[in-house]
Amino acid sequence: MNLVYLRLEILRIVRSPQFALFTIAVPLGMFLLFGGLFGDYVGPDGVRASTTTMVNMGAYGALSGALFTGTRVATERTDGWQRQLRLTPMRAPNYVLVKIASAMAMALPVVLVIFVAGWLRGVDMTGSQWALTAVSLWLGALPFAVLGLLLGLFGKGDTVGAMTGALMLPLGVFGGLWMPLSIMPGWMTTVAHFFPTYWLGRVGTNPVTHTGGMGLAVGVLAAWLVVPALVVIRRFRLDTAKVS
Template sequence: MTTVTPSGRLPLGYVYLETKRQLRNVRAMVFTFAVPVVMLLVFGSAFGSVTDPTTHLQYLVVTTLQMASYGAMMAAFSQAFAIVNERSIGWNRQLRVTPLSGWAFMVSKVIAAMAFAAMSIVVTVVVATVVLHASLDPWHWLAAGFGIWCGVVPFALIAILIGQFAKPSFAQPVFMVVFMGMSILGGLWVPLSVMPSWMGSVAHLMPSYWLNRIGQMGAGATGSAGMTEPALVLAGWALVLGAVIAWRYRRDAARA
């Protein structure tokens, strides 16, 4: 049984067990890793070393960053199903009667999501460099991957919100609408430059756009001031979502 520390402190033992439990889900891991890699092999091979006129990066590099972002998002959103399942068996009710704070609950889920996302990002980049021979220096790969990894936080929080509010029968449709909508509108599947102009305006409202953008800036793309702007936007999303989740958890705990 996991010991929970007093409210306001992070129970490291619980975080460790939660992360370990998530990483044991072999089917989810294979699906999360396979989809972006297959899409990378299909779309990345089609463009080769052609240069993207918008970012001045190889199209292959741009596609790699899109698929790394896509896989990281998928890993983060997988938390929604875990939380819905926990609610259905009453595990969340058990947690609410412990001293576990809303912030500690939230952080434990985010850490598990980020561990999952890190593995997806690494697998995607390794396939791009080893199999497709994507050309980018190690420093820029590291900066791009680290930026995408940090940018996963808001998506893990969105998954927690879905898990807290969605009923089991509606979790799958809600997940698909949110995930697919953000993937398309954020430019992770198709470059925004080939989409209608109104979609470009909508994209700037999506955290997925900024997740893709922070990866491009880390890779040395031109046409922007750097990683600061996307980092601030994603941090803003994380703060707002985190406050809502903590409030919801405290309210449920008070009812319990």
């Protein structure tokens, strides 16, 4: 992996106002809102809603940071930057790895910001639960980094942002991240199982709820990782063939 290009990519993201607004401010604001609304509610698993809301908003922020890579990829394709990179010694797989690594690098600080806000608001977890939950959410965001890359490779610079925003709504609502599924209609729980965000939330809350099913959750997220990755590889090969 080209570490110099990775460092420049991360610096470019951090300096983007859209990153601070949509990737950090939105999930943080939603945590403060929903945490205040449902904080005293205790779910069927015996965990206060303020805790699960913090984890779910951490998951939402992590996947937002990961998906954000799609807009940059689409812009680079539209501006011809990818074509210029192919004229350099850097190979296409290296480019893909840098984009995924930068997306993952952006997902972690979002989780940490949400968790600091949760700690300040009195969310009570053990040290191991804080650590396991943060790591689980961060690693669980990997499929969304690849999904963001996929959107960027198929979309255009002026449309991928809108596509990502439109995708974030159903991922958050129907995946059960915005509100506890236990207070929603029963059909919502059934629908949620078809969204990767539901399984990301399961992976994140398991260190606290101890509800089990981690193997299934990890397996579903792995499938959401592998299938888009195969499409990304094929798309890159086709683009490279066009240039050659």
